[in-house]
Amino acid sequence: MLRLSASYTLFLACALLLQGFAGSSVRAAEDDTADGESPAVKKTYRKAIKDGVAEYEARHFEEALSYFRKAHQIYPNARTFRGIGMASFELRDYVTAVRSLTAAVEDQRKALSPDQRKETQDLIDRCRLFVAIFTLKILPKDAQVIVDANPAELEPDGTLMLGLGAHGVEARTKGYRTRSLSVPVRGGERKDLQITLEPAVSAPRQTAAFTSNAAFAEPSNPPVANHTNSMVWFVAGGAAVAVATGAGIYWALQNSELSSCRNPPSSDVVEWRCKTESSLVVQRNVAAVTTIVAGAAAVTFVTLGILARKSEASHAKRHGDLACYPGLFSLSCVTSF
Secondary structure: OHHHHHHHHHHHHHHHHHHHHHHHHHHHHHHOOOOOOOHHHHHHHHHHHHHHHHHHHOOOHHHHHHHHHHHHHHOOOHHHHHHHHHHHHHOOOHHHHHHHHHHHHHOOOOOOOHHHHHHHHHHHHHHHHHEEEEEEEEEOOOOEEEEOOEEOOOOOOOOEEEEOEEEEEEEEOOOEOOEEEEEEEOOOOEEEEEEEOOEOOOOOOOOOEEOOOOEOOOOOOOOOOOHHHHHHHHHHHHHHHHHHHHHHHHHHHHHHHHHHHHOOOOHHHHHHHHHHHHHHHHHHHHHHHHHHHHHHHHHHHHHHHHHHHHHHHOOOOOOOOOEEEEOOOOEEEEOOO
């Protein structure tokens, strides 16, 4: 009977001890619930924390980070910051780890215990070995800083924190040339990052100009029209007309001579005249080509002479008109705005 009583007493003691542990677990879970929220929200928060811890212990750090962030959206506090920071550290996102762990130490909502605070601070010190802190010295001061194609996220003290690796940093602002540079981070750097932008030089508004030799070149002094230019073109046109006329007459003569060679009036002279047929053909063809070229040149020269004369007559046109000034071997047109 004594033995049964002792066994029964031991059973009761164990039951009470287990009940005490269960009560402690429930209170711990209740401490991690969102204050002032509905039971459904508290349940969601508590489940996110529980799942995050389970994934973290299983070394599934990306999944753990997702759960801790979900809990943080429901009720941000020191514990959720700590979970995010620890998962980020394991994922080697040291910048996020430093920010989240620092917030965990400072946040008074569900503040960390002294032991948790010390462990968190130690982890912060480890993370700082893998980041660089840059004090920005940008001129002009209103320039926007872009890091890896995204707007820079500065720290509360205005510094720029970057993780390990090479980063593209760009500074830009209106009226200045954009400047880009590569910033390598090996970890632990604490230094200045100085970027000075140069003013953008706007291209002066130029007078539109074009010539036959160089297009869109603005002459320092517009060509001055005079009657000499038009007379040169007319004289050249007259000379071309004379050449074309002479070549045409010579062509006609050679063509007639070639016809006589091919169709002699009597058989007595066939042998003598037809021996020159090949040279007559060449001379006739040369005369024909010369006639065509000289005629085209005459038309061109006369046209340029007419344009030159018109330009000379309207040299004092109103501002903004297009003026063309033919030269000896070029045609220049100038306008202003």
